[in-house]
Amino acid sequence: MKARIALLLSLALPFAARADFTGKVIKIGVLNDQSGLYADLAGQGSVIAAKMAVQEMGGKVGDTPVEVIFADHQNKPDVGSSIARQWYDADGVDVIVDVPTSSVALAVSGVTKEKNKVFIGSGPGTSDLTGKACSPNTVHWTYDTYALAQTTGKAEVQTGGKSWFFLTADYAFGQALERDTTAVVKAAGGEVLGSVKHPLNTTDFSSFLLQAQASKAQVIGLANAGGDTINSIKAASEFGLLKGGQKLAGLLVFLTDIHALGLQTAQGLLLSESFYWDRDAKTREWSKKFAAQNGGKMPTMVHAGVYAGVLHYLKAVKALKSDGDGKAVVDEMKKLHTDDTLFGKGTIRADGRKIHSMYLYEVKKPSESKGPWDYYKLIKEIPGDQAFRPLGEGGCSLVAAAQK
Amino acid sequence: MTLLAVPVQALFGQLLIGLINGSFYALLSLGLAIIFGLLNVINFCHGALYMLGAFVSWFLLEKAGIGYWPALILAPLAVGLFGALIERTLIRRISSLEPLYGLLLTYGIALMLQGLFSNWFGSSGMPYEMPSQLQGGVALPFMFLPNYRMWVIGVSLILCLGTWAVTEGTRLGSWLRAATENAPLVSAFGINVPRMITITYGLGVGLAALAGVLAAPIYRVSPLMGADLIIVVFAVVVIGGMGSILGSIVTGFGLGVLEGLTKVFYPEASNTVIFVVMAVVLLVRPAGLFGKQA
Numbered sequence: 140m141k142a143r144i145a146l147l148l149s150l151a152l153p154f155a156a157r158a159d160f161t162g163k164v165i166k167i168g169v170l171n172d173q174s175g176l177y178a179d180l181a182g183q184g185s186v187i188a189a190k191m192a193v194q195e196m197g198g199k200v201g202d203t204p205v206e207v208i209f210a211d212h213q214n215k216p217d218v219g220s221s222i223a224r225q226w227y228d229a230d231g232v233d234v235i236v237d238v239p240t241s242s243v244a245l246a247v248s249g250v251t252k253e254k255n256k257v258f259i260g261s262g263p264g265t266s267d268l269t270g271k272a273c274s275p276n277t278v279h280w281t282y283d284t285y286a287l288a289q290t291t292g293k294a295e296v297q298t299g300g301k302s303w304f305f306l307t308a309d310y311a312f313g314q315a316l317e318r319d320t321t322a323v324v325k326a327a328g329g330e331v332l333g334s335v336k337h338p339l340n341t342t343d344f345s346s347f348l349l350q351a352q353a354s355k356a357q358v359i360g361l362a363n364a365g366g367d368t369i370n371s372i373k374a375a376s377e378f379g380l381l382k383g384g385q386k387l388a389g390l391l392v393f394l395t396d397i398h399a400l401g402l403q404t405a406q407g408l409l410l411s412e413s414f415y416w417d418r419d420a421k422t423r424e425w426s427k428k429f430a431a432q433n434g435g436k437m438p439t440m441v442h443a444g445v446y447a448g449v450l451h452y453l454k455a456v457k458a459l460k461s462d463g464d465g466k467a468v469v470d471e472m473k474k475l476h477t478d479d480t481l482f483g484k485g486t487i488r489a490d491g492r493k494i495h496s497m498y499l500y501e502v503k504k505p506s507e508s509k510g511p512w513d514y515y516k517l518i519k520e521i522p523g524d525q526a527f528r529p530l531g532e533g534g535c536s537l538v539a540a541a542q543k
Numbered sequence: 544m545t546l547l548a549v550p551v552q553a554l555f556g557q558l559l560i561g562l563i564n565g566s567f568y569a570l571l572s573l574g575l576a577i578i579f580g581l582l583n584v585i586n587f588c589h590g591a592l593y594m595l596g597a598f599v600s601w602f603l604l605e606k607a608g609i610g611y612w613p614a615l616i617l618a619p620l621a622v623g624l625f626g627a628l629i630e631r632t633l634i635r636r637i638s639s640l641e642p643l644y645g646l647l648l649t650y651g652i653a654l655m656l657q658g659l660f661s662n663w664f665g666s667s668g669m670p671y672e673m674p675s676q677l678q679g680g681v682a683l684p685f686m687f688l689p690n691y692r693m694w695v696i697g698v699s700l701i702l703c704l705g706t707w708a709v710t711e712g713t714r715l716g717s718w719l720r721a722a723t724e725n726a727p728l729v730s731a732f733g734i735n736v737p738r739m740i741t742i743t744y745g746l747g748v749g750l751a752a753l754a755g756v757l758a759a760p761i762y763r764v765s766p767l768m769g770a771d772l773i774i775v776v777f778a779v780v781v782i783g784g785m786g787s788i789l790g791s792i793v794t795g796f797g798l799g800v801l802e803g804l805t806k807v808f809y810p811e812a813s814n815t816v817i818f819v820v821m822a823v824v825l826l827v828r829p830a831g832l833f834g835k836q837a
Contacts, residue, residue, distance in 0.1 A: 178666035309811050338814040342762060342771050345560045346806035349686060353553050366667060370762060379680060379687040399763055401670035
């Protein structure tokens, strides 16, 4: 027996002596919706984006190879957190990225903290991830509900949309988005006349739009995402809401949603993104490389966030020469300034919030579009310090600790 | 005038919308009921074939420039033939087994179809333009009613009543009903029952494809459009009584209205209300509202 233990120890020693990288490989787990309503805006595209970041680092950190795996959380918190547990406990995953669907992201963030690993959120929206539910092991990269409200919401109020009615997806994300947008509308002197909470993944929105129509609100705020937003916008145009003088505010609209709607239906819509493939020469070059691997489909901001997040994670791990202590890796990520071709230079705050510019875009008319995927024109850029929630207002416990 | 804090005028609008959604439920559950009645197969790929109908019309438009009106005939025809092929090559082989095997087989077919199309086209789907003749709408006193939705209700009602009339009032219908009761006896009278089964399956599936073409301009052509709908439609069939044609029509429209009203009074429950009704019906009348009590 003793001999056997000694043998095991001697086998383990070489790793213990190096102690750098757990399991001899840095394992990145892309966890998102692979088959449902968010599969186009995240899905396989996020796996491609993560792999592109790994390639850019040469496929390894030092001598340690980097591996990317993925799974489908089906937009269910229970499925998502059990995959996260299995990945951390049994499969040697060091970092989980993406995780659209805020309810799942909140669950995964909890598991990640418990296991002291790293979670980089690109797909989820809820600003609670860096607010009252913040975690020393979580970085929230691409956007959040507060920034969406500050960009699209504020722009609509400033152009005269004072009274609002919300169509809200009935889960963590929709509720956070409605809450954050309501705050912006009220701060700008507007009012909220009502809201209706619809189940996630609803097919027919006509009934809800009729209620929105009856409210006589100037702006109908769509606090939903993906297929739900597409169906709401289609039904609104069919039921003549726009002709009746009401306006739609798509608070979270992705490039793939516009592609599915077609410019004929989507034209004129205001929306906010932190990344658009056609912004400059560098984003175009990266996006074309991405599209070549993604069946010709251009990347969404979620894909861009996965790429940039993984790249920054690998840089931090390289600087630390270790991936074992998740909190230490995230601290290193916060210490290093971020710099990538898609989001430019930026920082990660004490609460885990990645800071970069948000952009307000308008969807082009069919006559303005020069070709496939040429969908947006830039209205304005909102600098990161204005777009995201001030550090002290989120109620994150890490902030007070950092300021001591 | 208000009812439970909702203006009565607004309620009319919601009732009408409920009827529109109900017409999709009715069209789909009708096909399911016919298929179950005759083949004793719980056709789980019904939703996938509805999706296929929408995709065929999209292909016709994109690849061949064939518009909505011809697609209304061509897509159900193509999908109906595809259905007949499935019946001949796959479903027939398990006809002597329990219905559970049919359910598993068709569920597998549904997963394969949806997986293939998701892989090819992604999950958010493609737009399909509404035919120009049906764009616009009528301003009723209580709501703006799009012409296309009226068209959907009309087509659905005509098809449902037509199918019901055929099964109840024609010789073909009486053969169908007889074969449902006792297939060996009917074939002893010299009627080609296997062929009738193939035709029936093709017809039921064709109805699903037609619903898919009708749905394409309202929603979009997406690989998961059937998966989202089929569970509800199955609940409709169970509530109406498995295999009851009249039951599936009446319950289809009725539950559409009920769901519409839930969207007004308690929207959060709008995707569960039908299943609550199903549970209650199963407790009180296990054979369904219009089913024959065993």
